[in-house]
Amino acid sequence: MTEQRNPVVGISGLAESRPTLKDEAVSIVRRALMSGDMQPGKIYSANALASQLGVSNSPVREAMMALSEKGLLEVVRNRGFRVVEMSPDDQREVYDLRLLIEVTAVGRVADRGVSTEDGQRLAAMVDATLAAARPDNMIDYLERDQEFHLSMVQLLGNTRMTKIIENLRDQSRVSGSYHLAERGLLVASAAEHGPILAALLSGDRNLVESLMTEHLSYSLP
Amino acid sequence: MTEQRNPVVGISGLAESRPTLKDEAVSIVRRALMSGDMQPGKIYSANALASQLGVSNSPVREAMMALSEKGLLEVVRNRGFRVVEMSPDDQREVYDLRLLIEVTAVGRVADRGVSTEDGQRLAAMVDATLAAARPDNMIDYLERDQEFHLSMVQLLGNTRMTKIIENLRDQSRVSGSYHLAERGLLVASAAEHGPILAALLSGDRNLVESLMTEHLSYSLP
DNA sequence: ACACAATCGATTGTCGATAACCAATCTCTA
């Protein structure tokens, strides 16, 4: 018989063509970065992580390399992979870019108009994000938040722009976002999604851009 | 006297040590993409390229993966790596993004002002690009052109923005840029660099942005 | 006490081999 090999770590549950071990490793490490399980400034070993996951070094190494390309890790030759530590200047760089790209993207969507169907989909996400806005629920909250924002951007249809924004948002969140929970600002941030969506649906570009601009200030320390 | 080894930060700010085989492979393949030695739509084998280069598959594979992350190649599972074939829609996506990001970046540099020293450096690049603008000299020309534009952007000091722009420009060029040579537009394009630099040095943001906008139209088919 | 050389431990960067996999072709049956 054909020898089925079980994915060692697979919790993915999706029944598409099996993701590569590298892909699984990417999402595992990314989640560890967002949740704070891997701490900024610390160096982690690809081989060590590989044996933790029960796979060989190659796919894990490729995953760490991919995340380094995205600016979430730094390769330290012959030492390991360091989780990036965003300096205030780094934060500022990302913030400036998001102000330019993300705000413009959402503004353009307002110009172009949103179908009722998409509007309802987004409204459901607003609710889900608000419901998830509890400090003991950060990982889930961050995912909902990301989903809502990227879904708006996606309506523009520029896949490269969406990817750029996704990457910038990931960078914003890797060594942060916890100041939100610590200060009880989770709900306050999520509560802004409603007005943003309303402005988007009404096609008021200026309003949605100013609301988005204000909203992004939550991503600053 | 403290005799440091050479931990060495170069002028670029990047640590110097021998490039890894992966890094060498990246620049080799990237050059092959720009020069047209690797053709859009065709699938290439990492292993085959590895034995051509006399190294094992791993570093070459990592290089191809990195270029795939950057959108210059596509991974075709168990088949190889396909050179991206930019559809008109793809070209449009990149063009829109460059209009938003690259034009704004140069405009901001005009606002902030350029030192005489940097101005002279850029002027030399303008000359070098013009001198290289010969159809039999595409590879060199493309490098000079890239150097000039990225040097302007670099003056803003946002490293992430520079990287994004570099990547977008690479995507523009991978499956194109030859329409320029074919139509004898090389010199015409290079000739626009002078006025752009002049506007930049005079601090006229509006002018430099409109010139840059016009200039980018050369990157459309 | 200090600079410098030698050693140590850890981790990568690279290697060569192989099973798994996909697309295309071929074969066989209805």
Place this chain on the structure above:
DNA sequence: TAGAGATTGGTTATCGACAATCGATTGTGT
């Protein structure tokens, strides 16, 4: 003929192993 199923050819995705390399530690001579 048409279509399902087996076969083939070529490539990857993954594995396990090892030398090269780095930072830290220890040792040595002045």
